[in-house]
Amino acid sequence: xxxxxxxxxxxxxxxxxxxxxxxxxxxxxxxxxxxxxxxxxxxxxxxxxxxxxxxxxxxxxxxxxxxxxxxxxxxxxxxxxxxxxxxxxxxxxxxxxxxxxxxxxxxxxxxxxxxxxxxxxxxxxxxxxxxxxxxxxxxxxxxxxxxxxxxxxxxxxxxxxxxxxxxxxxxxxxxxxxxxxxxxxxxxxxxxxxxxxxxxxxxxxxxxxxxxxxxxxxxxxxxxxxxxxxxxxxxxxxxxxxxxxxxxxxxxxxxxxxxxxxxxxxxxxxxxxxxxxxxxxxxxxxxxxxxxxxxxxxxxxxxxxxxxxxxxxxxxxxxxxxxxxxxxxxxxxxxxxxxxxxxxxxxxxxxxxxxxxxxxxxxxxxxxxxxxxxxxxxxxxxxxxxxxxxxxxxxxxxxxxxxxxxxxxxxxxxxxxxxxxxxxxxxxxxxxxxxxxxxxxxxxxxxxxxxxxxxxxxxxxxxxxxxxxxxxxxxxxxxxxxxxxxxxxxxxxxxxxxxxxxxxxxxxxxxxxxxxxxxxxxxxxxxxxxxxxxxxxxxxxxxxxxxxxxxxxxxxxxxxxxxxxxxxx
Amino acid sequence: xxxxxxxxxxxxxxxxxxxxxxxxxxxxxxxxxxxxxxxxxxxxxxxxxxxxxxxxxxxxxxxxxxxxxxxxxxxxxxxxxxxxxxxxxxxxxxxxxxxxxxxxxxxxxxxxxxxxxxxxxxxxxxxxxxxxxxxxxxxxxxxxxxxxxxxxxxxxxxxxxxx
Numbered sequence: 204x205x206x207x208x209x210x211x212x213x214x215x216x217x218x219x220x221x222x223x224x225x226x227x228x229x230x231x232x233x234x235x236x237x238x239x240x241x242x243x244x245x246x247x248x249x250x251x252x253x254x255x256x257x258x259x260x261x262x263x264x265x266x267x268x269x270x271x272x273x274x275x276x277x278x279x280x281x282x283x284x285x286x287x288x289x290x291x292x293x294x295x296x297x298x299x300x301x302x303x304x305x306x307x308x309x310x311x312x313x314x315x316x317x318x319x320x321x322x323x324x325x326x327x328x329x330x331x332x333x334x335x336x337x338x339x340x341x342x343x344x345x346x347x348x349x350x351x352x353x354x355x356x357x358x359x360x361x362x363x364x365x366x367x368x369x370x371x372x373x374x375x376x377x378x379x380x381x382x383x384x385x386x387x388x389x390x391x392x393x394x395x396x397x398x399x400x401x402x403x404x405x406x407x408x409x410x411x412x413x414x415x416x417x418x419x420x421x422x423x424x425x426x427x428x429x430x431x432x433x434x435x436x437x438x439x440x441x442x443x444x445x446x447x448x449x450x451x452x453x454x455x456x457x458x459x460x461x462x463x464x465x466x467x468x469x470x471x472x473x474x475x476x477x478x479x480x481x482x483x484x485x486x487x488x489x490x491x492x493x494x495x496x497x498x499x500x501x502x503x504x505x506x507x508x509x510x511x512x513x514x515x516x517x518x519x520x521x522x523x524x525x526x527x528x529x530x531x532x533x534x535x536x537x538x539x540x541x542x543x544x545x546x547x548x549x550x551x552x553x554x555x556x557x558x559x560x561x562x563x564x565x566x567x568x569x570x571x572x573x574x575x576x577x578x579x580x581x582x583x584x585x586x587x588x589x590x591x592x593x594x595x596x597x598x599x600x601x602x603x604x605x606x607x608x609x610x611x612x613x614x615x616x617x618x619x620x621x622x623x624x625x626x627x628x629x630x631x632x633x634x635x636x637x638x639x640x641x642x643x644x645x646x647x648x649x650x651x652x653x654x655x656x657x658x659x660x661x662x663x664x665x666x667x668x669x670x671x672x673x674x675x676x677x678x679x680x681x682x683x684x685x686x687x688x689x690x691x692x693x694x695x696x697x698x699x700x701x702x703x704x705x706x707x708x709x710x711x712x713x714x715x716x717x718x719x720x721x722x723x724x725x726x727x728x729x730x731x732x733x734x735x736x737x738x739x740x741x742x743x744x745x746x747x748x749x750x751x752x753x754x755x756x757x758x759x760x761x762x763x764x765x766x767x768x769x770x771x772x
Numbered sequence: 773x774x775x776x777x778x779x780x781x782x783x784x785x786x787x788x789x790x791x792x793x794x795x796x797x798x799x800x801x802x803x804x805x806x807x808x809x810x811x812x813x814x815x816x817x818x819x820x821x822x823x824x825x826x827x828x829x830x831x832x833x834x835x836x837x838x839x840x841x842x843x844x845x846x847x848x849x850x851x852x853x854x855x856x857x858x859x860x861x862x863x864x865x866x867x868x869x870x871x872x873x874x875x876x877x878x879x880x881x882x883x884x885x886x887x888x889x890x891x892x893x894x895x896x897x898x899x900x901x902x903x904x905x906x907x908x909x910x911x912x913x914x915x916x917x918x919x920x921x922x923x924x925x926x927x928x929x930x931x932x933x934x935x
Contacts, residue, residue, distance in 0.1 A: 509837075
């Protein structure tokens with residue numbers, strides 16, 4: 204039987220086992236929405252803005268091992284989605300975005316709601332397709348899912364002109380897919396593995412630096428085993444938090460701009476650095492010349508060869524799927540029947556522990572007068588037993604959440620690390636809550652970020668998503684204010700958030716519960732009350748200290764050992 | 773340093789813009805870019821002349837390989853290779869000047885492919901450097917138009933870029 208292109212698109216999603224899609228209808232996708240209406244396997248979550256559809260699909264994918272799926276219309280539908288797509292691209296989220304396009308005969312005529320979707324998204328997708336024939340829909344969607352989740356994952360866009368979604372053809376979903384120009388790697392080269400193990404065994408001051416790739420590859424168990432077998436210190440980037448348990452004594456915290464003193468110093472002064480699924484980005488290694496002043500051997504494992512030797516020179520590159528490569532490393536290590544020199548390692552740990560003492564750990568001066576944002580995160584950690592899914596927006600609150608919520612499991616910390624997209628947290632939390640029903644989901648945000656996608660409180664109401672919004676309201680765009688204080692002579696240009704809404708009333712207007720918390724002594728009771736309400740979304744508006752800064756800090760362009768510790772402690 | 777990179781890619785709409793977009797987005801130089809389908813109409817062969825430090829060239833190769841439509845990449849300058857570029861030059865020349873032009877053209881193994889009363893069009897195929905020398909060898913004020921294809925490259929002997 205022949206089906207329309209729209210019906211085929213939905214059948215493809217069913218074949219891929221897609222349970223939820225996030226989207227917003229419009230002219231060019233009417234046929235697809237009609238096909239969606241006439242089935243009940245794929246459930247649609249109607250967001251209030253297309254950017255949120257993509258972030259929700261992103262949160263859905265990051266907190267599970269599934270491909271996130273979003274559906275948007277042409278023109279403004281896809282341009283609104285671009286921020287979300289770029290966010291997913293920077294953080295390598297597997298995602299398929301289906302966009303409607305004006306009818307194929309109108310393309311190029313500046314038709315109503317026409318934009319070159321493939322052109323606009325090209326720099327921020329793993330790949331994209333413009334469908335030109337209804338027969339191509341099924342094989343293209345098959346390819347899109349394959350590309351999105353294989354190799355280094357990423358978003359893939361499929362743009363379907365309206366007329367083609369109404370043309371008919373036989374539906375045949377391909378059983379397999381092969382693309383001659385795309386062959387993602389699996390295992391690592393065994394000679395490189397041997398060289399890597401040799402270096403690790405000879406190391407006197409070794410360090411393991413793990414990143415988001417470990418989470419994406421599902422290699423958390425392998426990483427944890429390797430770190431424990433070797434006994435080396437382990438640091439994790441913002442994107443990798445949770446892949447190695449943060450409460451483990453071998454964990455030295457995050458490195459980089461707002462990393463711990465010990466992680467920064469150990470990265471700088473190690474003699475062998477094993478980088479696993481991390482990319483030495485500018486927020487981790489601020490100044491690469493400064494970093495290169497200390498001689499060290501670098502082993503870099505990544506599935507994407509272009510991530511290797513991009514910013515720093517690498518001695519032993521290993522290209523492969525981290526899970527497989529780490530298994531290879533472990534087995535090579537076992538068969539070598541050797542271990543790193545215990546006395547060298549003990550001396551190195553002594554040094555690392557001295558840095559721990561000198562850095563003083565993550566600390567802040569608590570107050571009984573004014574709520575310190577770090578205190579809220581510490582209490583959030585306690586009250587949720589460290590077991591919540593935590594999404595965040597972007598800014599100071601994001602850094603405090605990363606620092607003070609000790610993530611012990613992968614896929615629990617969901618934030619926009621690469622693109623730094625304000626407005627990510629709430630819609631991402633919607634995706635997380637949908638794929639993890641019954642789980643505790645907290646969105647740590649600020650009064651700036653939350654207003655970038657606050658309309659999604661309406662989506663949360665419609666779909667009964669009991670997210671707990673933890674808003675650290677300091678009346679400032681805090682990270683901007685912090686940089687203005689440090690580097691721009693206290694000139695707080697446009698960083699004060701004037702005329703803020705009453706967030707309690709706002710939450711209530713959307714049908715939720717709002718709580719305003721002004722005093723430190725009310726922090727814990729408020730959190731307890733909020734998290735006890737299993738079925739309600741609770742918006743907690745914490746009035747926090749507007750002058751608080753994030754420490755430690757490696758200023759932009761500085762070296763890791765130039766880290767500034769909190770000055771007033 | 774100057775590098776000449778050859779690649780095979782799917783002969784699909786948009787493939788060229790993916791390559792061009794990559795170069796502009798990442799700030800890599802393109803000196804020239806030549807592209808056309810191969811004997812297999814589903815594949816296009818592209819030759820890119822670029823320049824950069826070793827680290828930049830390494831990234832260019834890796835980033836090109838990462839494009840889904842790109843099936844194979846070879847940095848021809850890493851080994852023995854040949855390169856040729858086609859140039860058409862239209863010159864205003866009469867009398868003795870035209871005779872001199874023809875003499876120079878002969879030296880460069882070029883040929884005259886069109887003549888009018890006042891103009892003369894020369895075709896030259898050679899390395900990019902040779903074409904540059906030809907242009908330096910004739911009076912610049914005489915040149916009306918210069919059209920160059922950009923270099924096409926191929927490996928020597930058994931050095932083959934094929935799927």
